[in-house]
Amino acid sequence: MSELPFRAREKLLEKQKHFQSVHKHTHLKGPLDKITSVAIPLALAATSIYLIGRGIYNLSHGIGKKE
Template identity: 75%
Template structure:
């Protein structure tokens, strides 16, 4: 939670562009995590990477 709290604190101090980046970075991280999880499930279902 401390990471997200620090992000929220920075958004209030900086401009609109920094608000966009502070939202885009966590979204990109979540998206890549979902992609890796989805790819892992796909590989397991097809018998790859065992």
């Protein structure tokens, strides 16, 4: 008794041709990988820089101290 494959052979060959034809880094080969590899880290970095800057500003001006 043989098991059914997870994907059809035609789909698998199509995906292999796509990944072998792209001449980019391995982590940027998929169609939506730019979002996970570039956009999300940039958003996290921008948010952390903003929060650090706000914290330094508040610290230097004495804002938000508990009495």
